[in-house]
Amino acid sequence: MTVQASIAVHAGAAVLLIARPHWWPWVLAAIVADHLVLMAAGLWPRSKLLGPNWTQLPASATANGAVAITIDDGPDPAVTPEVLDLLDRHRAKATFFCIGERVAQHSQLAREIVARGHTIENHSQHHLHRFSVLGPNAIAREIQRAQDTIERVTGRRPQFFRAPAGLRNPFLDPVLARLGLRLASWTRRGFDTVNPRGEVIFERLTRGLRGGDILLLHDGHAARSPAGNPVILEVLPRLLEAVAAAGLTPITLHAALT
Numbered sequence: 001m002t003v004q005a006s007i008a009v010h011a012g013a014a015v016l017l018i019a020r021p022h023w024w025p026w027v028l029a030a031i032v033a034d035h036l037v038l039m040a041a042g043l044w045p046r047s048k049l050l051g052p053n054w055t056q057l058p059a060s061a062t063a064n065g066a067v068a069i070t071i072d073d074g075p076d077p078a079v080t081p082e083v084l085d086l087l088d089r090h091r092a093k094a095t096f097f098c099i100g101e102r103v104a105q106h107s108q109l110a111r112e113i114v115a116r117g118h119t120i121e122n123h124s125q126h127h128l129h130r131f132s133v134l135g136p137n138a139i140a141r142e143i144q145r146a147q148d149t150i151e152r153v154t155g156r157r158p159q160f161f162r163a164p165a166g167l168r169n170p171f172l173d174p175v176l177a178r179l180g181l182r183l184a185s186w187t188r189r190g191f192d193t194v195n196p197r198g199e200v201i202f203e204r205l206t207r208g209l210r211g212g213d214i215l216l217l218h219d220g221h222a223a224r225s226p227a228g229n230p231v232i233l234e235v236l237p238r239l240l241e242a243v244a245a246a247g248l249t250p251i252t253l254h255a256a257l258t
Contacts, residue, residue, distance in 0.1 A: 045166025045185045051173030054160070054184040054214065054253070061256040062212030067248045068256065069094045069239070070186065071232070072123060072162065073193075073220025075102055075109040079230045080219045084116055086233070090240040092250040094118050097162045097184075100125035100146030102220065107153045114154045119252040122146045122158040122181065132167035140175045147179060160184045160253050184253060189216035190235065196223045198234040205235070206242045214253075215239070 046055045057066055071094055074080045080096075087094055096113050098120045103110045113120055124131060125145040134142070143161060151157040161181040163172065168183075176183055190201030205215050217239075222230040243250055 045163070050168065050170055051176070052183060054182060056187055056212040056214060057253075057256045059212075061251065065211040065248045066251045066256060067209070067211065067243055068214045068253050069236075069243075069250050070097060070162070070184070070214060070216050070253070071095070072097045072216065072218045073102075073127065073222075074098055074218075075106045075113065076220045076222075077106055077109055079222055079232065080106075080109055080113070082230075082233055083219050083236065084112065084118075086236050086240070087118070088116065090237075090244065090250075092240050092243070093252050093255070094250065095121055095160070095253045096219070097121050097123035097160075098150065099123050099127045099220065100149040103146075103153050104149050110150070110153050114156060119254045120150055120154055120156070120158065121160040121162065121184070121253065122150065123162050124164055125149065127164045129164070131164045132169050134169075134171070136171040136175060139169075139171050140178075143175060143179060143181070147181075159257070184214065186216040187213040192231050192235065193218050193221045193223055196225050196231055198225055198231050198238075201231060201235045202238050202242075205239055209242060209246055209248070211248055 047053065048055075056062065057068055069092065071083065074096060075098055096118055098110065098113075100122075103120070110120060122143060123146070124142045126142065128134070128142065131139070131142065147158060159180070159182060161176055162184050166185050172183070188205060188207070190204045192201045195201055205217075217232050217236065219230070219232055222232050225231050225234050240250070
């Protein structure tokens with residue numbers, strides 16, 4: 001809807017400039033305001049102004065007390081195996097948003113994620129910091145290459161996409177629609193790539209915890225605690241205990257589709 005409105009603004013601006021050239025300052029102001037709205041929508045990861053975006057699980061999964069623990073930026077051979085062991089001990093399933101080139105580099109670990117009952121979804125091929133300023137062709141290449149890489153390694157084609165850092169632009173939604181992918185962000189995140197304090201991250205993730213929540217942690221690019229440990233390994237056991245104590249069940253995003 002926002003993109004269609006932007007197109008209408010530009011079309012109207014062109015008509016006005018032809019019919020009323022002396023109105024150009026107002027036309028220019030309208031175009032600038034339109035671009036600011038689009039930029040703000042792209043910089044707000046949980047925004048739905050640029051297209052559909054999962055910030056919570058569907059109603060049926062929510063009613064069943066399901067939550068989704070999503071883990072980004074891996075696989076990382078120094079962290080992911082321990083994450084998998086923690087999930088196994090708590091009989092929990094998670095969704096791993098993996099970087100395509102890392103899946104190719106650590107193919108056996110990627111297959112292990114799937115073998116243990118978790119799912120791998122698309123987090124782009126290279127996790128470019130400039131992803132949100134790419135044009136439509138470059139965005140399509142990044143996502144398509146990750147799709148192909150993950151399918152080739154694991155035998156399963158992703159159904160969800162998460163943009164690097166959650167940042168995007170209006171070109172993304174048409175690409176996702178063409179590839180049959182759903183955009184997924186989160187209900188809340190712990191900022192565990194920059195914050196080494198496990199207690200703070202745990203509080204952010206569990207404040208108001210309820211069915212339907214999508215929670216974000218990182219196995220790749222994980223911050224290190226004061227003790228030198230990847231902070232996810234300190235937070236995840238407590239998070240899984242809190243989820244169980246609340247009577248909630250961790251499921252994959254894929255499972256929430258059924």
